[in-house]
Amino acid sequence: MVAITERLRERRSRFQFVLDRPQVLGSLFLSPAILYVLVLVGLPFLLAIYYALSAYTIYNPSYHFVGLSNFIEVVQSQTFRRTLVNTFVFTIASQFLGLILGKFGALLLLRPFAGRKIVRALIVLPWAVPIALATVAWEWMFDSLYSVINWTLEAVGLMNPANAPNWLGEPTLAMICVIIVNAWRFFPFAIVIFLAGITAVPQDVLDAATVDGAGFWRRNYQIIVPMILPIVVVGLIFGTVFTFTDLSIVYLLTQGGPVNATQVLGNLGFQIGILSGDVAHGAAISLFMLPVLFVLVILMLRFIRRREI
Amino acid sequence: MERIAKTVAREGSFYAAVTFFVVLAAFPFYWMLITAFKTNADLYNINNIPFWFNAPPTLEHFRYLFEKTLFGRWLLNSLIIGVCVVGITLATAIPAGYALARLAGRKAEALGIGIFLTYLVPPTLLFLPLSRIITLIGLQNSMWSLVVVYPTFTIPFCTWLLMGFFKTVPREIEEAAIVDGCSLLGSFVKMVIPLSLPAILTVIIFTFTLTLQEFVYALTFISSSSQKPITLGVATDLIRGDIYYWGELMAGALIASIPVAIAYNLFLDRFIAGITGGAVK
Numbered sequence: 028m029v030a031i032t033e034r035l036r037e038r039r040s041r042f043q044f045v046l047d048r049p050q051v052l053g054s055l056f057l058s059p060a061i062l063y064v065l066v067l068v069g070l071p072f073l074l075a076i077y078y079a080l081s082a083y084t085i086y087n088p089s090y091h092f093v094g095l096s097n098f099i100e101v102v103q104s105q106t107f108r109r110t111l112v113n114t115f116v117f118t119i120a121s122q123f124l125g126l127i128l129g130k131f132g133a134l135l136l137l138r139p140f141a142g143r144k145i146v147r148a149l150i151v152l153p154w155a156v157p158i159a160l161a162t163v164a165w166e167w168m169f170d171s172l173y174s175v176i177n178w179t180l181e182a183v184g185l186m187n188p189a190n191a192p193n194w195l196g197e198p199t200l201a202m203i204c205v206i207i208v209n210a211w212r213f214f215p216f217a218i219v220i221f222l223a224g225i226t227a228v229p230q231d232v233l234d235a236a237t238v239d240g241a242g243f244w245r246r247n248y249q250i251i252v253p254m255i256l257p258i259v260v261v262g263l264i265f266g267t268v269f270t271f272t273d274l275s276i277v278y279l280l281t282q283g284g285p286v287n288a289t290q291v292l293g294n295l296g297f298q299i300g301i302l303s304g305d306v307a308h309g310a311a312i313s314l315f316m317l318p319v320l321f322v323l324v325i326l327m328l329r330f331i332r333r334r335e336i
Numbered sequence: 337m338e339r340i341a342k343t344v345a346r347e348g349s350f351y352a353a354v355t356f357f358v359v360l361a362a363f364p365f366y367w368m369l370i371t372a373f374k375t376n377a378d379l380y381n382i383n384n385i386p387f388w389f390n391a392p393p394t395l396e397h398f399r400y401l402f403e404k405t406l407f408g409r410w411l412l413n414s415l416i417i418g419v420c421v422v423g424i425t426l427a428t429a430i431p432a433g434y435a436l437a438r439l440a441g442r443k444a445e446a447l448g449i450g451i452f453l454t455y456l457v458p459p460t461l462l463f464l465p466l467s468r469i470i471t472l473i474g475l476q477n478s479m480w481s482l483v484v485v486y487p488t489f490t491i492p493f494c495t496w497l498l499m500g501f502f503k504t505v506p507r508e509i510e511e512a513a514i515v516d517g518c519s520l521l522g523s524f525v526k527m528v529i530p531l532s533l534p535a536i537l538t539v540i541i542f543t544f545t546l547t548l549q550e551f552v553y554a555l556t557f558i559s560s561s562s563q564k565p566i567t568l569g570v571a572t573d574l575i576r577g578d579i580y581y582w583g584e585l586m587a588g589a590l591i592a593s594i595p596v597a598i599a600y601n602l603f604l605d606r607f608i609a610g611i612t613g614g615a616v617k
Contacts, residue, residue, distance in 0.1 A: 059432070068462065211364075
């Protein structure tokens with residue numbers, strides 16, 4: 028009896044010995060996460076490239092290799108070229124607007140005042156609440172007949188009811204609307220990013236600069252801006268990636284219309300690849316996001332690495 | 337006297353600016369709230385002042401939502417999806433984050449950054465192949481497809497978040513446990529995990545809110561109403577043809593928004609720390 032338990036303990040401890048090697052336990056701990064990501068991110072990514080090079084549709088699932096012809100056909104389509112321009116306009120304009128609002132909002136929230144916590148909680152809402160639901164609220168505000176925006180403009184005498192704007196029905200206005208909704212969604216994120224950056228600037232550095240005679244603007248642009256740049260860039264890259272590849276705002280507000288005026292890459296890929304079932308061309312359209320993502324990721328890496336120094 | 341006037345002007349413009357930001361951010365939600373409680377007669381009369389009730393508030397839209405739509409089912413679906421994804425995420429991200437925090441060297445660091453970067457791979461790049469994979473494993477048009485796919489973005493994010501946290505747990509704690517006879521695994525389970533409960537709670541909350549916020553995969557994979565999560569159900573199912581049920585839409589959006597809004601505000605600072613990944617020291 029004693030001998031058996033002795034042997035059992037021995038076996039257990041030998042097993043323990045293997046587990047006690049940090050390298051073994053480390054790779055054991057890491058493998059589930061890495062496997063998951065490889066199977067459901069890495070594999071689909073390769074599959075996307077494969078589809079884009081084939082003539083695959085859901086009606087005719089043949090992996091007939093067609094080379095780059097999908098890409099060439101996509102580039103030749105006028106809709107696609109318009110979509111590409113739209114996507115850049117949408118991304119750059121809304122990020123720019125969001126950053127400006129974010130910078131000013133952060134400056135306001137830096138100062139302690141009564142009710143600051145409640146104000147911050149309210150300002151964070153657009154970023155916290157699921158964007159699909161918030162977009163539906165905006166759609167109701169842009170309604171062609173019952174738009175609260177039009178009602179207000181009319182009530183203060185800025186607009187004649189006869190030529191009330193049809194926000195989502197005119198090409199330029201519709202583009203402005205999707206940009207506004209996206210900037211609205213991201214500016215709270217920009218505010219918290221700026222706040223996190225500014226509050227991390229050591230007060231003694233600022234005091235030293237003040238003693239040395241630096242005024243508000245010099246403190247702002249020669250100390251604060253360079254010190255918060257890494258964190259702001261990381262935030263901006265996040266915003267850009269999620270805006271550039273987004274489809275929910277456009278899908279819910281305009282469906283890309285009127286006549287592709289607000290069509291963006293994500294939504295076009297969805298319409299062609301999922302709704303029309305032309306997987307090959309849909310995949311090719313989505314892959315046009317890749318060069319931009321690639322540049323952004325490289326930028327991101329540089330800024331993440333910089334903190335090591 | 338002049339100085340007082342100046343102070344008043346400065347304070348005035350400060351609070352005016354604060355008010356502008358609050359109205360800008362919160363008005364759509366106020367609009368949601370008031371629409372959800374208005375009677376249809378009040379909503380669709382352009383002569384009424386839209387900012388306030390012109391007829392007594394009503395619960396009619398909420399009643400319709402729960403009795404005549406699948407709203408209750410969508411809530412349940414979202415809850416089930418959220419709980420399952422949280423489970424999968426915790427089971428994979430806690431060990432991975434710990435291993436990345438403790439393994440030294442360039443390799444581990446590169447691996448950590450690599451996992452984090454997959455968080456940046458957008459759904460619109462992967463939804464086509466993933467929808468084929470989902471069909472292949474027989475989960476098309478089922479909410480379980482979302483349980484399988486959502487961890488692809490929650491695992492990278494939470495691993496990164498937890499890695500940052502585990503790095504702040506001093507090694508001496510495990511070393512002391514090992515000296516006292518614990519195994520390496522035992523020291524992790526008995527010492528590190530209990531110390532990390534606040535971080536684990538943060539991860540639970542954020543995984544849950546990320547699953548609630550997701551829209552693209554849900555839209556791509558699921559078309560039958562009874563399988564939809566709440567965000568998708570409200571945004572796509574309450575519109576019949578060209579008829580918008582605005583009262584019901586806003587009521588549904590309101591109910592789904594409130595828990596996420598509260599959770600975010602409570603955990604905002606930790607979220608920022610995670611996303612900026614120590615870009616600020």
